[in-house]
Amino acid sequence: MADHRSDLWEREDTPPEGAPAPQPAPPAPPAEAVLLPALKDAVLTGIITGLLLLPLVGFRATESGSGPLTLTYRFGLVSVFAGLVMVLRLVLNLTVWRPGRPPRAKSAALAGVSQRIAPALKPAFFAFALLYPFIAIVFSGSLSLSRYWVDLGIYILTYVMLGWGLNIVVGLAGLLDLGYVAFYAVGAYTFALLSSSVPLNAFFDAHVAEGFWASWSFWVCLPVAGLLAGLWGIILGFPVLRLRGDYLAIVTLAFGEIIRLVLINWVSLTNGGAGISSIPPITFFGVPFNSGDDGFAAIFGLDYNSMHRMIFLYFVILGLAALTALATIRLRSMPVGRAWEALREDEIACRSLGINTTLTKLTAFATGAMFGGFAGAFFAVRVRFVSPESFTFMESAVILAIVVLGGMGSQIGVASAAILLIGGMELLRNLSFLKADFLFGSDFDPSLYRMLIFGFAMVAVMVWRPRGLVANRMPTIFLKERKAVSGALVKEGHG
Amino acid sequence: MAEAASPSPAPKSWDLNPLLKVDHLSMRFGGLVAVGDVSFRAGRGEVTAVIGPNGAGKTTVFNCITGFYKPSTGRLALMQGCPATDAELDALTCGGLASARTAAGTTYLLERLADHKVSSRAKVARTFQNIRLFAGMTVLENLLVAQHMSLTQAGLINPAALLNLPSWRRQQKQAVDHALYWLDKIALTARADDPAGDLPYGDQRRLEIARAMCTRPALLCLDEPAAGLNPRESLELNTLLLAIRAEHETSILLIEHDMSVVMGISDHVVVLEYGRKIADGTPQEVRNDPKVIASYLGVEDEEEVEAVAGVHA
Ligand SMILES: Nc1ncnc2c1ncn2[C@@H]1O[C@H](COP(=O)(O)OP(=O)(O)O)[C@@H](O)[C@H]1O
Ligand SMILES: [Mg+2]
Numbered sequence: 125m126a127d128h129r130s131d132l133w134e135r136e137d138t139p140p141e142g143a144p145a146p147q148p149a150p151p152a153p154p155a156e157a158v159l160l161p162a163l164k165d166a167v168l169t170g171i172i173t174g175l176l177l178l179p180l181v182g183f184r185a186t187e188s189g190s191g192p193l194t195l196t197y198r199f200g201l202v203s204v205f206a207g208l209v210m211v212l213r214l215v216l217n218l219t220v221w222r223p224g225r226p227p228r229a230k231s232a233a234l235a236g237v238s239q240r241i242a243p244a245l246k247p248a249f250f251a252f253a254l255l256y257p258f259i260a261i262v263f264s265g266s267l268s269l270s271r272y273w274v275d276l277g278i279y280i281l282t283y284v285m286l287g288w289g290l291n292i293v294v295g296l297a298g299l300l301d302l303g304y305v306a307f308y309a310v311g312a313y314t315f316a317l318l319s320s321s322v323p324l325n326a327f328f329d330a331h332v333a334e335g336f337w338a339s340w341s342f343w344v345c346l347p348v349a350g351l352l353a354g355l356w357g358i359i360l361g362f363p364v365l366r367l368r369g370d371y372l373a374i375v376t377l378a379f380g381e382i383i384r385l386v387l388i389n390w391v392s393l394t395n396g397g398a399g400i401s402s403i404p405p406i407t408f409f410g411v412p413f414n415s416g417d418d419g420f421a422a423i424f425g426l427d428y429n430s431m432h433r434m435i436f437l438y439f440v441i442l443g444l445a446a447l448t449a450l451a452t453i454r455l456r457s458m459p460v461g462r463a464w465e466a467l468r469e470d471e472i473a474c475r476s477l478g479i480n481t482t483l484t485k486l487t488a489f490a491t492g493a494m495f496g497g498f499a500g501a502f503f504a505v506r507v508r509f510v511s512p513e514s515f516t517f518m519e520s521a522v523i524l525a526i527v528v529l530g531g532m533g534s535q536i537g538v539a540s541a542a543i544l545l546i547g548g549m550e551l552l553r554n555l556s557f558l559k560a561d562f563l564f565g566s567d568f569d570p571s572l573y574r575m576l577i578f579g580f581a582m583v584a585v586m587v588w589r590p591r592g593l594v595a596n597r598m599p600t601i602f603l604k605e606r607k608a609v610s611g612a613l614v615k616e617g618h619g
Numbered sequence: 620m621a622e623a624a625s626p627s628p629a630p631k632s633w634d635l636n637p638l639l640k641v642d643h644l645s646m647r648f649g650g651l652v653a654v655g656d657v658s659f660r661a662g663r664g665e666v667t668a669v670i671g672p673n674g675a676g677k678t679t680v681f682n683c684i685t686g687f688y689k690p691s692t693g694r695l696a697l698m699q700g701c702p703a704t705d706a707e708l709d710a711l712t713c714g715g716l717a718s719a720r721t722a723a724g725t726t727y728l729l730e731r732l733a734d735h736k737v738s739s740r741a742k743v744a745r746t747f748q749n750i751r752l753f754a755g756m757t758v759l760e761n762l763l764v765a766q767h768m769s770l771t772q773a774g775l776i777n778p779a780a781l782l783n784l785p786s787w788r789r790q791q792k793q794a795v796d797h798a799l800y801w802l803d804k805i806a807l808t809a810r811a812d813d814p815a816g817d818l819p820y821g822d823q824r825r826l827e828i829a830r831a832m833c834t835r836p837a838l839l840c841l842d843e844p845a846a847g848l849n850p851r852e853s854l855e856l857n858t859l860l861l862a863i864r865a866e867h868e869t870s871i872l873l874i875e876h877d878m879s880v881v882m883g884i885s886d887h888v889v890v891l892e893y894g895r896k897i898a899d900g901t902p903q904e905v906r907n908d909p910k911v912i913a914s915y916l917g918v919e920d921e922e923e924v925e926a927v928a929g930v931h932a
Contacts, residue, residue, distance in 0.1 A: 454783065459767050479764075
């Protein structure tokens with residue numbers, strides 16, 4: 125029983141302090157009283173930067189052929205860096221950090237506008253997503269040229285869906301799952317194995333119709349993949365959900381790795397590290413995307429173009445993502461969904477109200493896993509090749525980053541974060557303008573700095589919005605008026 | 620114990636018609652005996668107060684009753700419907716089952732139920748000494764979470780709810796109406812759409828009680844509901860408890876330091892000290908009990924000073 129101690133341990137009963145009264149802004153100090161300390165502080169920071177960088181940047185040892193190391197001095201560079209830091213610090217001291225600066229109140233006009241925009245935001249988002257391939261075609265000039273953009277759209281939407289799926293587990297139920305990619309892998313391999321299975325193919329050829337499995341396998345396997353992933357969610361959940369917080373995170377992380385290692389080592393089933401590559405392409409509900417007479421293009425009277433399949437894939441993932449979003453919205457306003465959020469807020473109180481917390485956590489885990497499985501099956505049919513390489517911890521980390529960056533629990537936030545993160549990383553691939561002579565020179569490879577820039581951006585966003593892009597929680601039901609709950613009150617869950 | 624031998628053994632109402640029978644309850648934490656061999660009865664439809672100095676083991680008794688702790692020894696029998704006889708209880712205890720249903724009612728052995736089943740099946744609801752509301756959810760949502768069990772009778776993932784069918788909407792409407800009934804009782808209807816964490820302390824206390832009542836409990840356990848309340852809030856709380864007692868079939872088990880609350884609304888007082896029961900009787904009897912005066916009422920002033928200081932801190 126000792127393990128309950130921390131939960132039920134009575135704290136000293138002190139009534140919470142009332143909200144502190146807003147303090148009247150103190151009169152702004154005179155200019156020179158601000159300028160002098162600001163300058164002093166900036167110079168000091170500059171000197172410290174210089175001293176720190178002196179050994180790190182100031183000396184450079186280069187290997188000259190087979191000869192000895194030659195030392196070059198780069199004091200100029202050090203002073204440039206130190207100067208930059210100094211100026212930046214001074215600017216900050218005089219603006220954002222200026223003493224006596226009144227806390228910035230959100231302008232009422234802006235709040236009004238955002239209030240009016242809010243209800244239209246989701247439909248607008250969705251309408252844009254629906255029209256996106258056509259916009260891409262128009263802007264890139266032709267169907268074939270839009271390939272890159274449609275592909276990027278598919279890529280981003282996959283992560284939007286994964287983010288929404290994980291959001292159920294992490295954002296709503298407050299269970300930190302670091303192994304979400306395991307369910308993605310289960311879905312992908314389920315589809316890959318079933319669709320490329322020779323006996324299944326032969327069975328359906330013999331009993332249903334010639335070529336049935338090749339053209340229908342995705343549509344049959346999609347639900348199977350989701351259900352199987354959900355089942356794995358339950359299997360994993362049973363032993364693991366007694367753990368909380370850090371322990372849960374570590375065990376789920378390990379589970380993700382175990383699945384990957386099994387995929388690598390169970391060569392007879394999964395073909396090991398070489399992966400499975402004979403996955404049949406997606407069909408338009410049985411109609412193949414090929415140039416033949418019974419192909420999609422011929423039937424719909426179009427000129428054959430391999431982009432038709434891509435655009436169809438785009439709409440499939442859009443549909444799957446929409447399904448995830450709609451299911452989550454419904455679940456949230458059902459007793460289970462409320463119980464998930466209540467669990468995140470206070471597990472003990474949940475139990476005192478008769479909620480079976482193990483079962484509730486399991487449903488959250490299984491539901492999240494199921495959507496991960498759908499996304500996995502889609503991934504397999506899009507790439508038509510699966511290998512354990514695609515399901516590393518990095519994937520879990522990116523999906524979790526999307527959920528955290530988006531603001532845990534918020535769907536619009538998670539979608540924006542996916543666009544920002546995945547789209548942003550993709551944009552960073554194309555920073556060839558940095559190669560200009562006056563910037564970094566032609567031997568500079570911006571894609572090498574992708575992760576660095578990306579990391580900085582993440583840190584910046586988390587400093588600027590520590591609770592994610594959308595910090596508020598929208599209540600699931602209201603009597604008179606739906607008021608957002610401030611993120612400061614919403615708990616993040618404990619395990 | 621010693622009190623049992625006191626003169627005039629007129630049968631007490633709680634002995635005649637008990638809802639909860641606590642027999643020889645002990646709870647040890649390592650070497651510490653937090654509760655030692657405590658037996659008492661809580662009468663049906665009555666308010667039973669458990670009082671005692673800090674650290675006497677009151678909260679531990681509550682945690683045992685509500686299933687959060689498994690008692691080291693002892694029996695906790697809750698009898699819905701007609702009270703079971705001692706012989707029936709003993710038979711149930713030896714049988715190894717957690718509950719027995721007869722035509723007259725159902726008897727639960729609480730120490731054998733998992734914590735959530737103590738609430739969902741035996742219908743025991745509780746509040747906490749340190750408030751445990753769902754702070755990031757609205758007042759209305761808090762009251763709907765409390766009705767989880769009645770709303771999920773058709774399954775945790777109910778297709779009618781998933782598709783938002785009319786049958787489900789009707790059910791949800793009933794739940795909202797029930798919540799509104801309790802919101803009205805605690806005078807918080809105007810704040811239904813505000814997050815629970817934004818409410819003043821006294822309102823949070825009453826909301827927690829309303830949330831517990833939304834589970835339609837047979838027994839409501841309140842752990843120091845008046846702690847930290849100012850006199851006005853304390854009065855509102857008394858009114859609420861009296862209303863629950865008058866209008867509902869819920870019996871109340873109450874831990875309280877505030878003597879005015881205890882004497883004002885309770886039918887039966889059990890006094891604990893160092894994990895043992897030292898007195899048990901009507902408020903009048905307990906008030907005049909020399910042991911209680913010596914051990915507990917002596918520190919009453921100090922406690923009250925603390926409480927008042929807490930409010931003004
Ligand atoms: N989970 C626990 N682990 C260890 N000791 C505990 C635990 N819960 C309570 N105790 C001890 O049991 C005694 C009774 O505590 P408690 O029931 O909280 O008293 P009260 O509510 O009457 O103030 C205290 O001495 C406390 O230290
Ligand atoms: Mg206590």
